[in-house]
Amino acid sequence: MNMLMRWFGLLVLFVAVTLAVPTESHAQARPVRPGQATTATYAPVSGKVSIQMQVVHANNSGVVDPDLKAVAANFKAFRYTGFQKLEGFDAKLAPNQEAQFSMVGGHRIKVKLVSRDSRQAKVRVMMFNESGKIMDTTVAINRNRAFMIAGTSYKDGKLILPIHVRY
């Protein structure tokens, strides 16, 4: 019966191979399996992300707050001569957590950490005034980097909000 089994084996092999080869349409519908990355991915990281926001008053006083000397070069574009640090906020966030800050001028900032990996974090920032939400943005920013939101009027000047994402 060995020969019979060999014939049977050849038959099963043929059928199995036939079934294992997907048709084109079926192959397109094939789901991506876990771990089967289609694009470059970065390792997840644990721990919370520190979202630090400063409130800087840009004015024409000609005086630069000593605390801001390290970053004042980035304020040249605002065409003001004086920069005073008014407030600072710091929130430690895990993914999908959010925090909100009320700042001078009656504005409120809500910050949400959408996600983060070993390379960058995705942060959603919303700005509110007395009428409600006026701006809603999501940025993907490399870790330990900052960006700025600015333009709100305050006492003959503007407010600059450097937002630093540290982890």
Next chain:
Amino acid sequence: MASNPNLESLLIRIRDGVATADEFVRARQLVEVDSRLPEELREVVDFEDAQADAVGLLAVLGHDSLFGEVLREGLEAELQPTKEPVVITPDMLDGEWELGAVFAEAVRYEAGSVELADSVVAEVGGASRIELGAAIQAWAGEVDVVGSVLARCGLATAELPIAAAITREAGAVDLVSQIESELTDLALPLAEAIAFEAGTVELSDAVLAAVGGEQGLPIAEAVRAEAGTVNMWPELEAVVSDVWVSAMLDHELSPVAHRAAVLRLRDEPEMGATMTAFASLGSDVRAAVADEAGETPYIWAAVAEGIGVEAELVQGWDGEQFAAAIREEGGSVDLVSGVMAKVVTPQLPYAAVEIEAIPASANNRRWSLSTLVMAAAAALLIAVLPMGMQETQSGGAAVVPVESHAEFAAAGEIVVESLHYHEQASVTQTLGDEGALIIWVDEETTL
């Protein structure tokens, strides 16, 4: 040499067991030179098992199907319970016929994201063909690789429903990542809560297919339906409900989340009463202070200023006018006890509720008895302190030490993925002189 018209008749006689010794010799000679047969086959056929070889050769020559009577009888004989079962061992699968790899790949393809192949291969060791088919059916649910093979042999087995398969796999099947992808619009730690509750469980494509791609609540229902004993929804509600209430007050819930919050409130009337009490607290304080201190316009805004809540939400607030009015009318009258007696109701919590999932914000806007005391105290201070008091920072938020050094993201280190703004504002992206990204918000634009 051309085909020999006598080979088939000789093979039929051999298959039927009536061939003579001369016919065996003749058949072997003809096989060796018959160009219709593959050369490799001609070399290996030795008629050691003459009937089986005859059946196979007749099938190759197109004279008979491989499921000829003899083969069918042979298969049936092999599958008789009284016979020693045909054992397909891992060695056989992975070695001589390389069927292990074939089956594994076929099962992987059919199973999609559900990892079944290892389980199937682990189960087939020592199993008969029937057991092999059943094992694959059991692990794969709707997957029907071997079922197809067996069906062609008339040995098909019933499919198991996918729900049973997922329940069977519930410990290893994983629900998290795809639920997260479905719920990314929720401004809530819902996905994280799911991850916490479900561990490494991952939702199969079959579950998503069952919910028809819908988001939110249907997923929870589908998980219940498909996963059987996995029932995480009550825990999720317990984790996120307080956050939902907060977000609901800010009108920031997505439609799906809003629906869930409404359902939750409907089931918990006490929470609704508490929310109502919060919502009316401002007007209650305003009315109570007015009762105690006389007509004092804009009192709520001043109280809000004192305790660090959103004074900007009060239209027409003028703190200076308020303070002057209070000083003029109230003098050093103590307003606290009267105000507190009127605004504190059973519906209001008597202590701040800690929500572990949300980090403490720099300015906690939530009300508690302590904040009420602060509110009254702030009003009292405004009433009794001498004129000339220095203006405090708005919002009441303390300036916390924040590292001033900041390395701004250069081009390529930051991407603005979305940017929305109110129609009465103008928002643009620009770069500073050092290349830092600036999102410029101009609220004074009149369109």
